[in-house]
Amino acid sequence: MATEVDPTTAPAEMSGGSRPLPDDELVRMLHVLKLCRYFDERMEALYRQGRLPGAIYSGRGQEGTHVGVTWALRADDSLFPTHRDLTAQLTKGLDLKRVMAQFWGRIDGYTRGRDGNSHIGDWQGNKTFTVMSHLPIAYPVAVGAALAYKLKGEPNVALAICGDGSTSNGRWHEAINTSAIHRLPVVWVVNNNQFAYSTPNALEFPIPTIAERSVAYGIPGVRVDGGDVLEVFEAARAAIERARAGDGPTLIESVSLRWRGHAGHDPAKYMPDELLQDYMANHDPVRNLEDFLLAEGVVTENDVDALMERVEAEFEQGYEYALASPFPEPADATKGLWVEDGYWTSEPGRAGGTEA
Amino acid sequence: MATEVDPTTAPAEMSGGSRPLPDDELVRMLHVLKLCRYFDERMEALYRQGRLPGAIYSGRGQEGTHVGVTWALRADDSLFPTHRDLTAQLTKGLDLKRVMAQFWGRIDGYTRGRDGNSHIGDWQGNKTFTVMSHLPIAYPVAVGAALAYKLKGEPNVALAICGDGSTSNGRWHEAINTSAIHRLPVVWVVNNNQFAYSTPNALEFPIPTIAERSVAYGIPGVRVDGGDVLEVFEAARAAIERARAGDGPTLIESVSLRWRGHAGHDPAKYMPDELLQDYMANHDPVRNLEDFLLAEGVVTENDVDALMERVEAEFEQGYEYALASPFPEPADATKGLWVEDGYWTSEPGRAGGTEA
Amino acid sequence: MATTVKLDAGAAGHGAEPRGKRDDDGQATYLIAIAEALWEEMERDERVYMLGEDIGAYGGAFKVTEGFLDRFGSGRVIDTPIAEETIVGMAVGSAMEGLRPVAEFQYADFMSSGFDSIATVLGRYHYRSGVPLPVVLRGPSGGYVRASSFHSVNPEPWFAYGGGIKIVAPAFPADAKGLMKSAVRDDNPVLYLEHKWIYRRIKETVPTDPDFLVPIGEAAVKREGTDVSIITSGALVHKSLEAAENLAQRGVSAEVVDLRTIVPIDEETVLNSIAKTSRALVVSESYRFVGIGAEVGATIAEKAFEHLDAPVTRLSPPNMPVPFSPTLEDAFLPQVADIERAVEELSAW
Amino acid sequence: MATTVKLDAGAAGHGAEPRGKRDDDGQATYLIAIAEALWEEMERDERVYMLGEDIGAYGGAFKVTEGFLDRFGSGRVIDTPIAEETIVGMAVGSAMEGLRPVAEFQYADFMSSGFDSIATVLGRYHYRSGVPLPVVLRGPSGGYVRASSFHSVNPEPWFAYGGGIKIVAPAFPADAKGLMKSAVRDDNPVLYLEHKWIYRRIKETVPTDPDFLVPIGEAAVKREGTDVSIITSGALVHKSLEAAENLAQRGVSAEVVDLRTIVPIDEETVLNSIAKTSRALVVSESYRFVGIGAEVGATIAEKAFEHLDAPVTRLSPPNMPVPFSPTLEDAFLPQVADIERAVEELSAW
Ligand SMILES: Cc1ncc(C[n+]2csc(CCOP(=O)(O)OP(=O)(O)O)c2C)c(N)n1
Ligand SMILES: Cc1ncc(C[n+]2csc(CCOP(=O)(O)OP(=O)(O)O)c2C)c(N)n1
Ligand SMILES: [Mg+2]
């Protein structure tokens, strides 16, 4: 099987100037990108001010990967993300307000306060897996969802994301291998942001690219520039359609850089400054799409300003919603382990107050 | 890095007629092959007669892999085998008598009766890992031994074997990946006997060969005919010397067929008869070497007969030794968990009798 | 599925419906009872499917699934690679999409190879997300078969600790059938342990009603007694019953409580028994340290304190690997004579 | 090693010998005490080396190994891929070849990802082969830090069950240092749990003698008392001491026993305390079901029966994932007030 490795990580040329989506979709895409970027920046600021509890895992600089691959999914397709992929979940449809309630440990968060930060998911609504820390533990689960589609004859596709560092874990190999044996409808995305916490690619795998590992599974491998959301989107769309057609999995490596530390507490002193400057200047997926849409005349500067105003308002609404949402009631801590206690199928108590 | 995949699995032509070892070594090699084959046949017969307790995992038909790769190791090099690789352990130097005592659960077995069958090892003496069932759990351990050689600057090499089915397990990927990152002195051997219990290659991995997976790790991959012990030996020798020289790991896939069932109880009805006949006729590593040495004039028919007599005598001695060795004393069951109780550094009690 | 290689269906006589494999008198072994339950549930509900190593053409290492491939096809009887984490992941993902997987582990020992996906994903997903995971993991556990440390494990504590997974461990064919059917119909994850020493050793009359269920979470008093309560499960139920019979001949009356379900434990039945006998012997094949015996012992000590006339006593293997040699395994695992001795000591207290 | 990528050594002030990071009065936090022990053992014995994720240039997720790379080089401070099974395998294999590895898990939670190599290989290899495995696995465990289920686990029962691995869980800086040095010098595998709530919260004067050892297997009475014995470990030692102080003001005298070592448990010290107080409260952060509390409770019930004036009582989190929200985590984990209440109930028995 052919391995289509595109070795370029040069600045995005936005899919060669062609527009792979209708203009209104492109504008919506810009909105999501802007929203996610702004969210990421504001949450980090709140974290630094000590106003946000728990942890944050910034996805800044990698929005092109998240938005690009998720955009190509249908509503019934499922997404299996990691801690880093909140932007993908927002793209899939999660409600910013409830996401923020989750960060503040409130009952209206997607996990009803049982988990925090991007350890989030909304299977019933938007078909996203509730993130677990252990890496890349959702990969094998995605095999199962894809298996179900195949067995039931449903035209759905599962798409799983993990980081570069996660590819060195055994689960990664098992899941891809098993899906390839049975030609399951699944797309394997690696968000290669060049670091696993502080560990660089060179200490994670011994070859130049992750995409070329696809030959070990007899599936196509594609390497795309995460700074070019449309390039990512097109690669994902092809892989998803391939999967939907019954032709099995594809491995997509989307290259970007983690602009911030691993989590809020990490100043990332290990990050070479030149690399960071390069990526911020040349591979910014948000600015790249904005510039492209401006150049193409799809949006005007005024449109962009209006978009930003909308984004800021959405964030403020989310923030207010989150802080107004009550904490879970202490007595609920032991509910919802077993299906039969009914906790998850009834409304939770809302008398937990808003002060912890 | 180049991937040297040799796609032939045609009948052995015995390394093109050249003799890669001195004649006396070739004769010793034939002896080991004959001994292991005879041992395998006799043990199965005893098992069928109900005279052998526990389990047996026949390695018949795969001796070329076991003897070939192990022959290329030095005494200080270490071997990490599986349940199927008893022949490799015998090649490395384990004492047949003590091996047989192990099968009968006796105190003179290598595990002092704590484990049975090929779950054996002799680290202190012959540098072989005591086999564990979980597959391929010795692969990561071999990384550690190789790491130690590198850190200590010792010129040793670790060689690990597993089956085709074990390559689908996550540990397999982790171990090879990690060893390749650090260019550790280790050789990865896959004994592709075409089945994992009843499961054929096509349900274990989605590509034609295992050797080609080496590209995923940037290391050389070699595919050899397990029916040709000398071809296996030469590939192993090259890989081991490469590792010893500091050039990192190699993946060797040695192809044969499991002539018998997975274990003594398995009639292997799932095995296509034609395939079995082909392998028994054309890929018998024992007969192939014998024919070659006869043709080359290295041995005569009389020599071979004498060899067989010796082999039979060795087996009888082993059998007598095993049955005369006492069972462990019941009170010793709880000893030897912790180093400090001294169980393993003192002689064990021998009053357990020979009747269970 | 299209890519599944279809192999030979096996020898003559194989492949029959499990109920056809009962004895002439209609009795079923424990193994056949389990197979019947699985067969009937697969017939009843097409969302139920099976996956595992060598369960298809081969019919599973212990032949529990023999004949299933022929009846249900390779889309519902799936041979997997040796990738336990992924077997569990497949079960979880397909359960999220509405299927009801039953995953076989070739031995319960190899559940350790799928540990993270079992303990972390299967056990913790519903509490955090509200998504039900109707997954059954099953496999042969336990010792007494001269199979040494890697084929004799009782893994309950690994998966009981941390919660979210029900655990059943039947001792009798009828219980095995009824509990398997309950497990398959449960909307929570269930770990179903089959004791390999019992498989072909114990048989009895087993109900044929397709809706015969034994509820998860209920222990059963398998023998009434007045002097000492033996709380146990699995193979040790049979050894305890044998001990109780011997003890009766010596005038000691032991009650035998078969836990049947390990998570959640039926505290009521256990405590009722202690209230009656005032003496508790906890006999468990799981290793002593933080084993099931520790949990049962601590619970009795805490909740039946006022009833106890003697210390709650544990009889369990030592906390180390199960050895191979017959002399060692016999010394290592609790035997009938050990149970008798412990009961006598307790009743003499 | 040649292929290790050498990165920037970190910010100014980083990289100093841990002892240089003590407070001006010479007191050391628990974290610094652990780092000192590791540093001194690496200085003492060149067979000792470290491996783990991000332990080199970054100095570890909690900065325990900060400065080690600069001092000891990338051959003895090895950054690994995210491959926990292989981290354990590397430790085992190198120990077989005479090295003395100390492997860091970024969180003790991720020990579940290396489970099979820990429980199966590390725990069972010596019993079957006689080959010593001087391996230390270390990592931050425990809750009370609002980090939810995947960063709050107490994994002791997973690795205590089945045996072959010593487990230590110190609560004080001096104990932490002395136990770490003992762990590194032990010829058996040792799982060393560092409680992340304690890391920077508790400090004290810590010995500087390079051979200061706290023996593995010895508990310590951290507060004498007469009415009730609190048997505990880790963060809950501090919460128990606080409760005992409050109780003293109300005239209830609680003794606090810090287990320090979980495997093997120091039964003698525990039982001596019960002999004195006749009442036992087992306070454990491990989940209730088959947790360490179950083991300690069952042992006391079995071996101190004649001393007990009240039921052995367990205080532990419920058997489910640790939740994130402060209201939930507080309700979920044992708090000082819970300990006080339980002690009062027991003393009123
Ligand atoms: C099995 C496992 N081990 C360790 C960790 C701790 N950890 C959290 S994120 C991280 C780095 C992940 O790197 P990568 O896969 O590249 O994803 P990224 O964070 O860069 O998106 C590590 C080691 C974990 N989550 N899971
Ligand atoms: C992790 C794990 N899962 C399941 C098993 C049970 N098992 C023992 S041997 C075997 C087949 C192994 O196949 P392969 O790796 O090809 O080795 P072979 O026996 O053919 O030499 C299986 C599944 C095991 N030993 N380990
Ligand atoms: Mg990364």
Ligand SMILES: [Mg+2]
């Ligand atoms: Mg095989």
